[in-house]
Amino acid sequence: MNETEWLVCDRTKPMLRFLLGLGPNEVRVTDIKTFLACRGSDRKLRLFACECYYRVRALLPDELAEAAVEAASRHADGLATLEELQAAEALVRQALDSLEGRWRASGGAERISLQPTHDALALSFQVVQPQAPKGAYYASSNAHLAAAAMANPGAAPGDASFLASSAAEEHAQADVLRDIFGNPFRVVAFDPGWRTSTAVGLARQMYESRVFGSMSILANALLEARCDDADVLAHCRGRGPHVRGCWVIDLLLGKE
Numbered sequence: 262m263n264e265t266e267w268l269v270c271d272r273t274k275p276m277l278r279f280l281l282g283l284g285p286n287e288v289r290v291t292d293i294k295t296f297l298a299c300r301g302s303d304r305k306l307r308l309f310a311c312e313c314y315y316r317v318r319a320l321l322p323d324e325l326a327e328a329a330v331e332a333a334s335r336h337a338d339g340l341a342t343l344e345e346l347q348a349a350e351a352l353v354r355q356a357l358d359s360l361e362g363r364w365r366a367s368g369g370a371e372r373i374s375l376q377p378t379h380d381a382l383a384l385s386f387q388v389v390q391p392q393a394p395k396g397a398y399y400a401s402s403n404a405h406l407a408a409a410a411m412a413n414p415g416a417a418p419g420d421a422s423f424l425a426s427s428a429a430e431e432h433a434q435a436d437v438l439r440d441i442f443g444n445p446f447r448v449v450a451f452d453p454g455w456r457t458s459t460a461v462g463l464a465r466q467m468y469e470s471r472v473f474g475s476m477s478i479l480a481n482a483l484l485e486a487r488c489d490d491a492d493v494l495a496h497c498r499g500r501g502p503h504v505r506g507c508w509v510i511d512l513l514l515g516k517e
Contacts, residue, residue, distance in 0.1 A: 277397060
């Protein structure tokens with residue numbers, strides 16, 4: 262993948278394979294033990310996986326899945342231990358195992374009724390995977406397929422409506438990847454002088470609240486701090502989306 266492809270790509274699989282340091286046709290991600298050439302931190306990859314869930318959670322209401330993803334989000338920021346993440350994974354695995362027999366045997370109306378719970382658990386199970394690169398890679402596909410299934414009850418995965426819904430969600434995820442990882446081909450020379458109390462305060466407030474409506478105000482604060490980086494200012498003024506892990510906010514807060 263080159264810079265132009267990264268900036269316009271609307272499919273997450275090639276973008277994630279690039280971030281994980283993999284070629285387009287190498288071994289399956291699930292078979293990889295260690296991601297030696299990974300270009301993304303575990304934290305950012307975990308937050309991307311969480312965001313894949315958050316984007317579709319209204320379609321997949323499940324308290325256990327929600328709690329597991331919250332544990333993963335806290336773990337990404339060092340607020341939950343590895344043991345807590347593993348405990349969340351075990352609970353989701355147990356629930357999935359209990360549901361699997363009925364899910365496999367279901368069809369028609371029964372399958373449609375089971376779909377939200379099954380997909381919520383399957384997606385959250387990827388989010389809490391011990392290896393963040395694998396979690397990010399598989400949470401992405403689980404989420405856009407779940408979104409398509411919920412938007413098109415009973416449709417086959419090859420149906421045009423299903424494929425269109427899946428592609429739309431994957432396109433949105435690609436924008437999230439660009440928000441979190443920025444442009445990996447162009448490193449911003451960050452000036453610590455941009456970390457004024459106003460800019461840092463705005464960044465922290467948005468990060469903690471997960472509400473990013475003040476990004477344009479942040480652009481003004483950065484201008485006042487004599488930030489002249491076109492990419493930074495354009496990102497703050499852009500249409501988004503902006504999520505936890507946003508590369509500009511991470512730079513201001515000193516997060517990797």
